[in-house]
Amino acid sequence: MNAISGAYDWLATGANWQGEKGVWRRLAEHLYFCGVALAVSCLIALPLALWLGHKGKGGALAINISNVGRAVPTLAVLVLLTLTPLGRHGDVPTLIALVLFAVPPLLTNxxxxxxxxxxxxxxxxxxMGMSGRQIFARVELPLAYPLVMTGLRSATVQVIATATLAAMAGEGGLGRIITAGFSLQDTPQVVAGAVLVAALALAAECLFVAAGWAFDPMRRRA
Structure with missing residues (x-):
């Protein structure tokens, strides 16, 4: 209980939100990692998955290959990439690890x-005489939309949670609040960092649920 009340006090302290190590700066870094990783993942996974689903060929192979990313721990991938020449390029290893983690749910769904x-x-x-392109755009894609959005929502929440591992590679993000708390043996700060990550994931979940409902093509047709 002391840790919870201490976390509340930590979050209520204005000084913890300001400066280069403050919450706002760490939140911006976290959103950067998540936004870039999700954008790249969508560019890779969605066109491929939609095309394979439309053609009905090669999908099982693509899904099995993408699921390899789920079998390998993200932290292990991050450490290995950091030890390669890519580790010299700042946040590139973190972004690659997050992309590999986000592709499977997007592609599968x-x-x-x-x-x-x-x-x-x-x-x-x-x-009725529709072409393949018309069938894809006006029939298949609207009907597949709910599962596509489910995959995007799942990938977003997972990436937000996993991006805390960027702190292990010396990068920024909300994970730095947690690791700093461990270093200082400050349990309330650790709990506060975890609460911030959970709140961000919950906010993203709610946002995508609302967006999924608002942009549902079948709802608008009805």
């Missing part, structure tokens, strides 16, 4: 969403 579209609906659209 998008592919499964496309393949679970009712084939009779696709055949009906084809019978």
């Amino acid at each position: 998008a592919y499964v969403g496309m393949r679970e579209v009712d084939r009779s609906v696709v055949e009906a659209a084809r019978g």
